[in-house]
Amino acid sequence: MRTRSLFSFYAHALEEFFRAPGRRGTAFLFFVATGLHSFGHAALAVLAGRCAVLLVEPRDAGATKELRTALLLGSVGLAAAVAKAAGGAAASYGQTLIAARVGGTLRLAVLDAWFARYGLRRARQPDHGQASTTPPTLKGAAVGAWTTARGVTALTVQVREIENGLASGLLGGGRALAQLVPLTAALVWISPRLAVAALLVLAPFGLALSRLRRAWKTSLAAATREGEDLLEAADEAVRHADLWVAYSAEGKARRAVERLGALLGLRKARLQLSAAAMSGGNEVLGALALVVALAAAGAGLLGDVGSGGRLLGFTVCFFLAYRPIRDLTEARLAWSRAATAFSGLVGDESDRPRETPAPANTSKTPWPLADLRVQGLALRHGTSAPVSFALRAGEVLVVVGPTGEGKTTLLRTLLGLESSDAGDVLYGGRSLLAAPPGLNDRPFAWVPQDTPLLADTLEANVTLADDAPPGQAAETLRILGAAHLERVTGDARLGPGGVMVSGGERQWIALARALSTAQPVLLLDEPTSGLDAASQRNVLAAIAALRGRRSVIVVTHRPEPRAIADVVVHMEDAKVRVEDGPMRIAAGSSVRADGVRASLPI
DSSP states (O other): OOOOSHHHHHHHHHHHHHHSTTOHHHHHHHHHHHHHHHHHHHHHHHHHHHHHHHHHSOOOTTOOHHHHHHHHHHHHHHHHHHHHHHHHHHHHHHHHHHHHHHHHHHHHHHHHHHHHTOOOSOOSSGGGOOOOOSOOEETTEEOOSOOHHHHHHIIIIIHHHHHHIIIIIIIHHHHHHHHHHHHHHHHHHHOHHHHHHHHHHHHHHHHHHHHHHHHHHHHHHHHHHHHHHHHHHHHHHHHTHHHHHHTTOHHHHHHHHHHHHHHHHHHHHHHHHHHHHHHHHHHHHHHHHHHHHHHHHHTTTTOOOOOHHHHHHHHHHHHTTHHHHHHHHHHHHHHHHHHHHHHHHOOOGGGSOSOOOOOOOOSOOOOOOOOEEEEEEEOSSSSOOOEEEEEOTTOEEEEEOOTTSSHHHHHHHHHTSSOOSEEEEEETTEEOTTOOSSTTTSOEEEEOSSOOOOSSOHHHHHOOSTTOOTTHHHHHHHHHTOTHHHHHHTTOOBSTTSBOOOHHHHHHHHHHHHHHTTOSEEEEESTTTTOOHHHHHHHHHHHHTTTTTSEEEEEESSSGGGGGOSEEEEEETTEEEEEEOHHHHHHTEEEOTTSOEEEOOO
16 A cells, blocks of 8 residues: 555554564563553652641641651652653663664665665766656655755755654654643542633643644744755865866855855754744643633633642643653644655656556576667657667777767666657667666666766675675686785775776776676676776777677767777767767678668678
């Protein structure tokens, strides 16, 4: 069933948590501790009231009976206070543990939803495709329009707020209600008329505070959006620090972050002010209810409410209700924050993707080296006409053209990260159009232009598969002629805080990563971008050396890769033109624009 509300999400998450092996003890601990805390609090209230009455009632100078009774009641009250403290501590531990486990599960679900949407990075150029506004599914819910800042916020701030909404909102609110129930019963037992009068005062003011909470929730949603903007600006400032320094624009970047931070700080301060006012307002409301009830009793409006001792007991007991009333207000505020965060993660039924991917192939059968044919593939992004070409097994195809035509979108469509409006992709005669992305279901290994690195060793960066055999990275780097990388990096961690690698070394790692998959077709996006002439020659020589063992598709805007091409695809001026590359011409075989091969005299 589709998750439609925060409450139903919590209910489902708690059901899964309590049904998991070994976690029933946590549930039992929480409920028993909550009951102990609640009844201990109520007993303390009743005993404190009774003890106060005994101590203020007139007595003879030599009488000690009342004092002994008060001492006894105080001792029992001490035991009730100990039970309350122990139950409160255990219940707090249980609710925090439960919320942390549910939050951890939610965090992984959000990350899985991010992966499931296939948008693994933001588009760097127009032909890379646009950031998706169609949310992926999150256990029946949908994750909203994603940017880098939205993804980071979802995994950190929003999940933390939802986790706190469970701990302090649902479970904490339940504990506050559990305390109020026996306290209310005690107040009704002491003086039913006073209890009813206090309730009549609390009800209308409580409704007024509910209206204020709704306005507070609207402001909270705006603050959340501003927080994402601040995170996005900070991300850009840090990630491109070298550019701002090169342009002497550090001050401008600082001012942008400072401006957003000041706006967010002001809004958060106002939110904190209103939250504190609402929390304190409930205590004021409780005091007002008590004053009004006692005033009505003093004016004779409530009839006979009992002796002065009964009034004193009622007053003491009512004062001890202030804390759970305040806790209940804070629980509702925590729930509002969680609901705002949850609304940023889920959408309605219309948000779900319309296309249903084919079932994944879990057999892990290696793909054979075979011919690849692209027929009239209409790309979702870029200005290119439908793309058609044929690539024989073991050949190199180079795609050239200006920015914005759809070169990178072509690779993403082959990978299954983008869908096409028309056409087909055939590998060995088998259509891949409905296949989901991944090594099991498509024969491609990808080297993106923006080469990512894991904060891990060289071995882990080259062999992403968990079941990769030891030494595979070294063997793959040796095949590419980049064995020196292993000597340079060793077992050290790469990236920030570890061994820094150059742009050329990143390209070698990315090529080795693709090659280590044993996929028969390599998709390389600008593999020589940013390299000097010598490094470019080495990379192109390594790619050319794969001819006959792997098929390779290279997207580039540089002329040098054409020299190793069997087929060249030109994407320019909204047209697609296919021609023979130098290597195919030298071999004596040609290909027409429609992708059909023809023999040539040698």
